[in-house]
Amino acid sequence: MSLLKIIFKLFVFASLTAVVVLLLQHWLATKQYVFNKDDIAKLAKQYAGQDSEQAFSKVVVELRKRYPGHILPDEDLRWVFVNAGGWMGSMCLLHASLTEYVLLFGTAVDTGGHSGRYWAEISDTIISGTFRQWKEGTTKSEMFYPGDTIVHGVGEATSVQWTSGTWMVEYGRGFIPSTLGFALADTLFSTQDFVTMFYTVQVYVKALLLEAGTLLTETGVF
Numbered sequence: 001m002s003l004l005k006i007i008f009k010l011f012v013f014a015s016l017t018a019v020v021v022l023l024l025q026h027w028l029a030t031k032q033y034v035f036n037k038d039d040i041a042k043l044a045k046q047y048a049g050q051d052s053e054q055a056f057s058k059v060v061v062e063l064r065k066r067y068p069g070h071i072l073p074d075e076d077l078r079w080v081f082v083n084a085g086g087w088m089g090s091m092c093l094l095h096a097s098l099t100e101y102v103l104l105f106g107t108a109v110d111t112g113g114h115s116g117r118y119w120a121e122i123s124d125t126i127i128s129g130t131f132r133q134w135k136e137g138t139t140k141s142e143m144f145y146p147g148d149t150i151v152h153g154v155g156e157a158t159s160v161q162w163t164s165g166t167w168m169v170e171y172g173r174g175f176i177p178s179t180l181g182f183a184l185a186d187t188l189f190s191t192q193d194f195v196t197m198f199y200t201v202q203v204y205v206k207a208l209l210l211e212a213g214t215l216l217t218e219t220g221v222f
Contacts, residue, residue: 034070037123037171041149044125044169048147052128052167056104069214070095076206080199083186086113096207101172112161116182120174122152129166134159
């Protein structure tokens with residue numbers, strides 16, 4: 001294969017990639033979303049400082065009232081370990097689509113590492129414990145406490161650290177499949193805990209199916 005053919009194929013590939021990215025950006029900017037980060041933060045803040053398990057139960061009940069058909073049923077709620085960026089936590093997914101997710105997250109041990117860099121905006125409202133964040137390009141970290149909301153912007157990267165007993169409500173908006181590489185990399189290449197990987201993929205698929213069913217019902221297909 002000549003050098004010109006290789007260059008041409010690379011040019012075509014780059015052009016197609018750019019078109020796909022632009023289309024995705026337009027879709028993300030113009031689509032209608034189910035949730036709002038301010039509403040999720042306001043709801044979670046009501047229960048900040050309370051026992052985390054009781055607070056989470058109240059959050060789930062309230063979310064089901066506000067967003068019927070968009071929150072997984074109790075039988076599908078499962079706490080799943082998350083190993084990513086050198087840290088270890090646990091999540092309980094409540095809602096997920098291609099562009100949004102809502103989950104409960106936290107850790108029972110001190111842990112920290114790299115935040116990841118996503119094609120999504122992620123906001124966390126702390127229920128209990130403390131969270132320290134060191135932003136890229138700075139020389140000082142910042143500590144957050146129950147009731148605080150931390151927003152991780154699209155494309156940002158930070159150093160993160162949680163103390164044991166830190167639990168929070170998290171909302172993400174963007175191209176959610178793009179976050180899975182970071183979320184699963186440590187499991188795939190380090191811990192090789194494929195049971196956890198199965199649980200993670202399984203609950204995400206269940207959430208997607210729930211969302212698809214709700215969409216079809218709301219549009220009158222069913």
